[in-house]
Each structure stands twice: as structure tokens, then as C-alpha cells.
Amino acid sequence: MYNEPIFLKPVFQERIWGGDKLKSIFNYNIPNDKTGEAWVISAHENGPSQITNGPLANKTLKDAWEKHPELFNKTTGHNEAYPLLVKILDANDNLSIQVHPDDKYAQEIENEPYGKTECWYVLDAEEGAEIVFGHHANSKAQLEEMAKTGQWEQLFRRIPAKKGDFVYVPSGTIHAIGAGIVILETQQSSDITYRVYDYDRxxxxxxxRELHLDSSIEVTTVPHQVADFEQTETKQDNLMIKKLIEEQYFTVYHWNLTGLSRSTRKADFIQLSMIEGEAEIITNGKSFSIKKGDHFVIPATIDTFEINGTAELIVSHP
Structure with a gap:
């Protein structure tokens, strides 16, 4: 059905902590200066991306997933939800400190198909910017006591953030990006968030603003754990591929392109986000210009493609 990439239009979400960097960095036509999120590859009902080209132009990625399983090599289990969601977040102010449940909790308590494990690639960070990543409690009882008595500074772990950092955030991890940070987030397709602390906003x-302390305490991993994973680099023509993470829900890569490279789709479908530069992608004799801020899917109907230019991309697949 498709012999070309599936290009997608972002869906913008206003947030109390949002800003205007999605316009200044990516030249997006954002609705206001409190735009906190662009859902750039999404089939979630709370913000499905619109397809901009080909036979399904003006339909959504959710429509394509549900009605055209051949695009995703989906041969059985047609009722499951699209597995991933890619966002760009602009934190003009600190995000609320939060935690997400795993699949089991999401299915049993929230009646949702997925919990939320996520990862971040830092696209921009101001001097001194920090991320909340984890906590210092040694037991659930201590976590509950510190949270319910407001010992926030003693409870949260903070780490510095700079452009190019990668952070893996499994479900059950207390976390938040701080003011002055822009990230690309690859996550399970879930919108379940339990707010632990919100700076009394x-x-x-x-x-x-509503907090969800009981649910947060229930799903938080105690003590805090930092996942151990290996990153590898491979060279393919003029493409340097860094595998950022390979885990249960997604595999994510950073591509650094400096010329022409031929690639083979090695998953049922792959998601690509242009974070720097300009290039062209060639499939089945057709060429498509791509630039910073573009997002698209290589469907199962394309086996090989060429990409040519000078660019950086974040690439992912289930």
C-alpha cells in the first residue's frame, strides 16, 4: 500500500510548565507560549498524529494501525494498541515530579493496556539544568513518611543535564525534567501519570494541583534502582549508529549521518525523528526531503531505503 515513508504532523499539548522553544528550535507553529509537548509519533487517543502524505493523508496513525495492519507487519492480535509514543517536551519551568505504573498495574487498576516505561534524549539544556531521577528512601514506609511530611529535598535524587545526555526511566521510577531542558521522549503509548509533588503550584x-500520593507510593520501586544497559556503536557507510538502549518495550538509536547510506528495515516498522540537519530519503525510486523537526515511520511495506545528507536522528522500534 505504501512505497514511501509515512510522514506525521505533531499534536501540541499546552502545559503549565511549557514554553515557546518548540517554535524557536523546530520552527513549529505552536498554539501559545505554554506549549509543553509535541506528540510527534502518536497513535494514542489523547493526541493521535495526522498523516500528511500518501493514500492515508489526513487520516491518523491510530487509523492506520487499526485498519491497515500490513503497514506494521501486524498479522495477529489486531486489537492491541500501538505500542510506542514519541514526544518532544519543552520545560520552561520544572515539571511536576511523578511516577508511572507498570503494565500489570495499568491493566488491573486503570484498565489501560500499557504502563509507562520511557527514555529521554536531551536536545537542549540551559547551564545548571537538573533532572529528578529517583529517591533516597530505603523502604516503602520511609518513602510514605517522607512524602506525607513534605521532606521533598531530602527525598529526591537530582542529576545534572546537558545536551546529548540519555536517560532511561523504567516504570516505578520517580522522575521529572527541570526548567531549561528540552527532550525527545520515547515511551510506551500510555498517558498514566501519578503526581508526587508539584512545587505547590x-x-x-x-x-x-492534584497529587496522587497513595498511587505513587504503591507503584514506586524501592529502593531506587538504576538500570544497567550497554550502548554500542557501529558504522554503516556514512552513518554512525549508536544503540542507546535495547530493552523489553523499545530499542532506541542515535543516527549521525554524514553522506549517503543504505539501510535495511530490521523491525516490523521503525520510527524516525530528525533532530538536526537536512537530508533526503529515497525509497522505490522516489526521493523525499527531510529536515530538522520532521517525524515519520518506515512501514513494513518498505524493506530497504537510502538516506543522504548531514543530519542527526533518533530512531526507535518496538
Missing amino acids: TDDEGNP
Whole structure:
């Protein structure tokens, strides 16, 4: 059906902590200066990406997944949800400190198909920017006591952030990106978030923003664990491929392109996000210009493709 990439239009989400860097960095036509998220590859019902080319133009990625399984090599189990979601987040202010459940908890308690394991590639970070990653509690009882008595500074672990950093955030990990950070996030296709702490912020009507302490304590991994994973690099023509992580839910790569390279699709489908530069992608004799801020899927109907230019991409697949 498709002999070309499936190009997608971002869906923008306003957030209390959002800003305008999605416009200044990617030249996106954002709705306002509180735009916190661009859902750039999404089949989630809360913000499905619109397809901009080919036979399914103006349909959504959710439509394609549900009605055209051949594009994703989906031969059985047609009722499952699209597995991944890719976002770009602009933290003009600190995000709420939060935690996400695993699949089992999401299915049993929230009646949702997926929990949320995620990972971040830092696209931009101001001097001194920090990420909240984990906690210092040694037991659930200590976690509950510190949270319910507001010992936030003693509870949270903080690490510095700089452009090019990669952070893996399994479900059950307390986390947040701090002010001045822009990330590309690859995650399970889930919108379940339990808010642990929100800096005593209020909503537009002056009410304190809702926290979810009981659920947060229940799903948080105690003590905090840092996953051990190996990163590898391989050279393919003029393409340097760094495998950032390979785990249960996704594999994510950083591609650094400095010329022409021929690639073979090695998964049912692959997701590509242009984070720097310009290039062209050639499939079945057709050429498509791609630039920073473009996002697309190579479907199962394309086995090989060429990419030519000077660019950086984040590439992922289930």
C-alpha cells in the first residue's frame, strides 16, 4: 500500500510548565507560549498524529494501525494498541515530579493496556539544568513518611543535564525534567501519570494541583534502582549508529549521518525523528526531503531505503 515513508504532523499539548522553544528550535507553529509537548509519533487517543502524505493523508496513525495492519507487519492480535509514543517536551519551568505504573498495574487498576516505561534524549539544556531521577528512601514506609511530611529535598535524587545526555526511566521510577531542558521522549503509548509533588503550584482557578500520593507510593520501586544497559556503536557507510538502549518495550538509536547510506528495515516498522540537519530519503525510486523537526515511520511495506545528507536522528522500534 505504501512505497514511501509515512510522514506525521505533531499534536501540541499546552502545559503549565511549557514554553515557546518548540517554535524557536523546530520552527513549529505552536498554539501559545505554554506549549509543553509535541506528540510527534502518536497513535494514542489523547493526541493521535495526522498523516500528511500518501493514500492515508489526513487520516491518523491510530487509523492506520487499526485498519491497515500490513503497514506494521501486524498479522495477529489486531486489537492491541500501538505500542510506542514519541514526544518532544519543552520545560520552561520544572515539571511536576511523578511516577508511572507498570503494565500489570495499568491493566488491573486503570484498565489501560500499557504502563509507562520511557527514555529521554536531551536536545537542549540551559547551564545548571537538573533532572529528578529517583529517591533516597530505603523502604516503602520511609518513602510514605517522607512524602506525607513534605521532606521533598531530602527525598529526591537530582542529576545534572546537558545536551546529548540519555536517560532511561523504567516504570516505578520517580522522575521529572527541570526548567531549561528540552527532550525527545520515547515511551510506551500510555498517558498514566501519578503526581508526587508539584512545587505547590495552583491551576487557573487558584486550586492546588492534584497529587496522587497513595498511587505513587504503591507503584514506586524501592529502593531506587538504576538500570544497567550497554550502548554500542557501529558504522554503516556514512552513518554512525549508536544503540542507546535495547530493552523489553523499545530499542532506541542515535543516527549521525554524514553522506549517503543504505539501510535495511530490521523491525516490523521503525520510527524516525530528525533532530538536526537536512537530508533526503529515497525509497522505490522516489526521493523525499527531510529536515530538522520532521517525524515519520518506515512501514513494513518498505524493506530497504537510502538516506543522504548531514543530519542527526533518533530512531526507535518496538
